[in-house]
Amino acid sequence: MTMPAPAAQTRDTIQILLLENIHPSATETFNAFGEGRTYAITRKSGALKEDELIAALPGVQLLGIRSKTRVTARVLENAHDLLSVGCFCIGTNQVDLVAANARGVPVFNAPFSNTRSVAELMISEIIALARQLGDRSREVHDGVWKKVAAQCYEVRGKVLGIVGYGHIGRQLGVLAEAVGMRVFYHDIAARLPMGNNRSVPSLATLLAESDFVSLHVPETPETRKMIGAAELAKMRKGAYLLNASRGTVVDIPALVAALKDGHLAGAAIDVYPEEPESNTDKFKTELQNLPNVLLTPHIGGSTEEAQEAIGREVAAVLSKFAAMGATTGSVNFPQVELPPVKGTHRILNVHRNEPGVLRDVNRVVADLNANIDTQFLATEGAIGYLIMDLEQDVSAEVSRRIQALPSNIRTRVVY
Ligand SMILES: NC(=O)c1ccc[n+]([C@@H]2O[C@H](COP(=O)([O-])OP(=O)(O)OC[C@H]3O[C@@H](n4cnc5c(N)ncnc54)[C@H](O)[C@@H]3O)[C@@H](O)[C@H]2O)c1
Numbered sequence: 001m002t003m004p005a006p007a008a009q010t011r012d013t014i015q016i017l018l019l020e021n022i023h024p025s026a027t028e029t030f031n032a033f034g035e036g037r038t039y040a041i042t043r044k045s046g047a048l049k050e051d052e053l054i055a056a057l058p059g060v061q062l063l064g065i066r067s068k069t070r071v072t073a074r075v076l077e078n079a080h081d082l083l084s085v086g087c088f089c090i091g092t093n094q095v096d097l098v099a100a101n102a103r104g105v106p107v108f109n110a111p112f113s114n115t116r117s118v119a120e121l122m123i124s125e126i127i128a129l130a131r132q133l134g135d136r137s138r139e140v141h142d143g144v145w146k147k148v149a150a151q152c153y154e155v156r157g158k159v160l161g162i163v164g165y166g167h168i169g170r171q172l173g174v175l176a177e178a179v180g181m182r183v184f185y186h187d188i189a190a191r192l193p194m195g196n197n198r199s200v201p202s203l204a205t206l207l208a209e210s211d212f213v214s215l216h217v218p219e220t221p222e223t224r225k226m227i228g229a230a231e232l233a234k235m236r237k238g239a240y241l242l243n244a245s246r247g248t249v250v251d252i253p254a255l256v257a258a259l260k261d262g263h264l265a266g267a268a269i270d271v272y273p274e275e276p277e278s279n280t281d282k283f284k285t286e287l288q289n290l291p292n293v294l295l296t297p298h299i300g301g302s303t304e305e306a307q308e309a310i311g312r313e314v315a316a317v318l319s320k321f322a323a324m325g326a327t328t329g330s331v332n333f334p335q336v337e338l339p340p341v342k343g344t345h346r347i348l349n350v351h352r353n354e355p356g357v358l359r360d361v362n363r364v365v366a367d368l369n370a371n372i373d374t375q376f377l378a379t380e381g382a383i384g385y386l387i388m389d390l391e392q393d394v395s396a397e398v399s400r401r402i403q404a405l406p407s408n409i410r411t412r413v414v415y
């Protein structure tokens with residue numbers, strides 16, 4: 001597929017759009033990277049809907065989002081100037097990664113900068129559920145004095161079952177043992193157990209043996225509604241469910257039923273199948289006003305520490321991609337990073353992954369009597385990614401001719 005040439009020349013000003021209240025540390029980091037470029041940064045506090053995003057993207061080269069903004073195939077199709085997308089969060093399910101790969105747009109995230117924040121929230125919620133803290137607090141605010149011990153427990157000695165034993169699951173497992181819990185986990189991949197955490201053979205076993213079940217899987221076709229009526233029925237009577245992964249992982253009507261009929265003793269939910277675009281939108285869920293149900297507005301990763309670190313981390317990888325084509329850490333692209341070589345001229349080319357591309361590119365370079373200083377090509381999925389440093393300043397012409405090759409997806413002169 002041939003892309004229209006980017007409107008803005010990336011040697012000079014880079015246009016950046018940051019949505020969803022990304023931390024100011026991102027702006028500081030972009031500006032610190034400078035290197036002769038100006039970064040023109042536009043910030044917006046909420047997410048944009050698909051049509052709004054399409055309307056906002058002409059001229060934008062770097063887009064920063066969090067978990068809410070959906071970058072669909074249609075958005076990508078219409079974003080001719082877009083070089084890269086930075087998810088200033090862990091999850092990347094909101095971006096069509098395959099479409100972005102096919103269009104030559106690398107997507108980056110911050111894989112563990114908010115891990116600790118989520119794990120700490122979960123520990124606080126496990127204890128809060130065990131002590132019915134949300135209800136007691138609300139009662140006292142309402143002037144009701146209900147000093148009870150019935151159905152309030154210590155967490156020491158109780159079993160925590162973790163579904164998805166990745167970065168967050170493992171960190172939670174460590175913290176849970178520190179407060180005396182026994183920890184079981186279930187994952188589709190083999191994972192090294194932390195401390196005395198134990199792997200169980202199946203999700204069904206984990207559900208049957210846990211007092212608390214905490215979900216830490218990504219949103220995938222397999223995890224969609226992975227906890228429905230049948231799974232809730234397998235949980236122990238009086239157990240608690242916690243979900244801070246993605247809202248689509250739990251069947252909400254089934255959870256409401258399990259809470260109302262007393263099978264579950266409580267739940268803590270941070271994520272929902274439909275979430276508001278911004279803090280000014282109203283929010284409604286069937287889970288509201290049920291006893292011992294803690295509801296939070298997707299704040300698992302919302303701490304000063306996490307947001308500050310994420311702002312720096314993702315802005316740094318986006319800057320490195322804009323400035324020298326580095327894709328290390330990208331979630332949908334071949335991983336290529338070449339240090340700049342003084343006095344050379346760098347071209348980036350994303351092409352269809354088919355035989356003969358390097359031969360054609362090198363013929364273009366040879367026809368212009370140019371010499372290649374460094375060249376690196378890696379492939380992933382449908383695409384190949386080539387970084388090439390030329391000794392002569394013929395990059396504009398080389399780029400024009402490479403763009404005319406049938407294999408070309410997009411070509412950019414970086415310097
Ligand atoms: N509430 C929040 O604010 C918040 C913050 C950060 C992350 N998250 C969510 O938490 C998710 C997990 O984060 P992480 O950093 O631990 O990710 P991770 O990739 O490190 O770990 C996810 C684990 O889930 C496992 N997994 C995948 N599919 C599975 C399945 N069907 N059954 C069992 N295990 C499965 C993977 O093998 C992996 O070990 C993210 O994808 C994101 O959606 C939410």
Ligand SMILES: O=C(O)[C@H](O)COP(=O)(O)O
Nearest residue numbers: 066067068089090091301
């Ligand atoms: O994927 C994540 O890191 C979390 O869901 C946090 O998303 P947020 O940045 O939109 O709060």
